[in-house]
Amino acid sequence: MNNFKQTLYEALLVAFGKTLAKYNAFAQATILRDVGRELIDYLNRHGFAFEETGSADDLARLTELFVKNGFCEKLEVQPASRGQNFVWHNLYGREAYKELHEVSDNPFLACPLNLCLYYIADKNHKSMHLLNKSFATDGAVVESQYEVVDEEPLEQRKLDPLVIENARLYQLAREKAESLEKEVAQRVRAEAELQAQKQALEKEIEERKRVEREVENVHRQLVEASHRAGQAEVASSVLHNIGNVLNSVNVSTSLIGDRVRNLRLGNLARTADLIEQHRANLPQFLTEDDRGKRLPHFLAELSRHLNQEQTELAVEVAGLERAVERIKQIVAAQQTYARAPGVEENASIAEIVDEAIRVQACAAEKNAVLISVDIGPLPNARLDRRKILQVLVNLLHNARHACEQTSRADKQIIVRVRPDGDRGVLIEVADNGVGIARENLTRIFAPGFTTRASGSGFGLHSAALAAAEMGGSLIGQSEGPGHGATFILRLPFGAAG
Incomplete structure (x- = not known):
């Protein structure tokens, strides 16, 4: 084979x-x-x-x-x-x-x-x-x-000129072919490099998209956590204030109970029985019997006692009614805050400021913190009451805590509301509390940042997010520790009229 x-x-x-x-x-x-x-x-x-x-x-x-x-x-x-x-x-x-x-x-x-x-x-x-x-x-x-x-050099050879010309042309063609081959090889390499770069770029783009999705997801979770933290902050303030009011209610009900138990109704009942026993000879009993003779004086004293108890009970009941009304107002404010976000309604900034102050009023009074208001004339406008209330409750809550940490007697919070030129409205919440260190002014709105042991670190962050969602802004100012702080909420007319 x-x-x-x-x-x-x-x-x-x-x-x-x-x-x-x-x-x-x-x-x-x-x-x-x-x-x-x-x-x-x-x-x-x-x-x-x-x-x-x-x-x-x-x-x-x-x-x-x-x-x-x-x-x-x-x-x-x-x-x-x-x-x-x-x-x-x-x-x-x-x-x-x-x-x-x-x-x-x-x-x-x-x-x-x-x-x-x-x-x-x-x-x-x-x-x-x-x-x-x-x-x-x-x-x-x-x-x-x-x-x-x-x-032998080509020009010295004894050859047919046509053969020499053919050889020269063939050499030129070969050189051109080699040049084209090199160019094609370079282009192939360049295309391969471009393809590799394209694939690398596509991978990088895909990776960036993945990272962006993760960042967006984390941001969304952070925003939700901040909103929940803001809600928890308001709920905590509401419960704290209701607790303070309930303390007053407990005191009032205790006093009312003591006074009711101490009423001399037993003596009145015995007097009534005694009169009933001598109904047939009542004139003789009142003029001749020693018990009957003392009866008019006793009834006069008993009347004065009951009138005094009635007056004092009326005062306590009025205080109890005021406390119940305050609880109703606090609950109403919380119900306003609990409304779905992003719902605009026709309302006034003054009403919202008043609601926010009512949420903090009891705790402020208990700690001798005076809250005053300076509101200029502003028209009603369509606005997101819930978000504005969230921001103001948080600012008042922080201001109250800042004042409580000082030893000064004139603890004060001032809420100022005024037009922001032709652009919108400015709401300032200023306190004379402990103040903010300069290095912390750029950090106070960061999620999780707090200088208070009991703070969540999400209150101001959620407030800033709410302001941004309304197209506005929230900034903090302070001259440093011991000089108080001022927070300025700026809202465009689109949000606040």
Whole structure:
């Protein structure tokens, strides 16, 4: 059975050799040189390195590399009158060379070694010329005589001008092709780099979108937490104030109970029984009996006592009614605050300020903190009562705590409301409490920041968010510790008329 790989190798030699034979000498030389260069480069990259020195020895060393790796069984190099005679024993692919010998003057054009030698010789400005060749009858021995000479300049050769022009044009075409190949390779590399950059950019964009989604989610959770914290702050104030009022209610009910229990109703009942017993002789009983004689004086004293108790009970009941009314007002304010956010209604800033003060009034009175109001004339407007109330309750709550932490007797909170030019309204909540350190003025609106042990750190943050949601702003001012603080809520006319 024939060896397919060897047959395929020989077929390639024949096909390449016959094709080369169709070209002129200059075209053949160019093709031989280019193919030889690619062959040597491939061998170098696959473990058959051939290190060029640029000397004439390169040809012999390259030939030795081929022979050592099975190109033929043995090679004899013999001196000749011109050049050298090479005797190849069992040359690999010899059947192909025999066939090419029948159709070409140079059957070794497609020989891999010949291609590589042509390239090396050309680099050293040498020319290889085949002077003679012969094949043994059995094909086992092939002889080739080569002469290597210095390359003659093209202009000195005695050649047909048309051949020279063809060679020149072919050289130009080859250089252009090489230039185009380099340009195509550069474009391919550039496209690959652009594709890689595009993929990296797409990944970066996707990562940024993911991070933005996470940030948006965290922000949404933070806003919700801030709103809940603001609601909790108001609820805490409401419960605290209701608790204070309930203390007053408890005191009043206790006093009323004591007074009712201490009423001299038992004596009145006994007096009534005594009168009932002497109904038949009542005039005689009142004038002759010692008990009857004392009865008018006793009734007068009892009347004065009951009138006094009635007056004092009326005072306590009035106080109890006021306390109940205050609880109703606080609950009403809380109900206003509990309305759905973002619902606008026609109302006045003055009413909302009054509601916010009522929420804090009891706690302020208990701690001797005076809350005063300075409101200029403002028209009613459509506004979000709940959000404004949230902000004001929080500011008043903080102001009250700031005042409670001072030892001064004149603890005071002032709420000022005035137009903000043609743009909207300004609401100031100023206190003469402990003040704010300068370094904290930029931090007080940050979520979680607080200087109070019992603070949540979300009150001012939620207030600032509510102000921003209404298209306004909230800022804090202080000259430092001990100088109080002022918070300014600015709302545009779109929110506050």
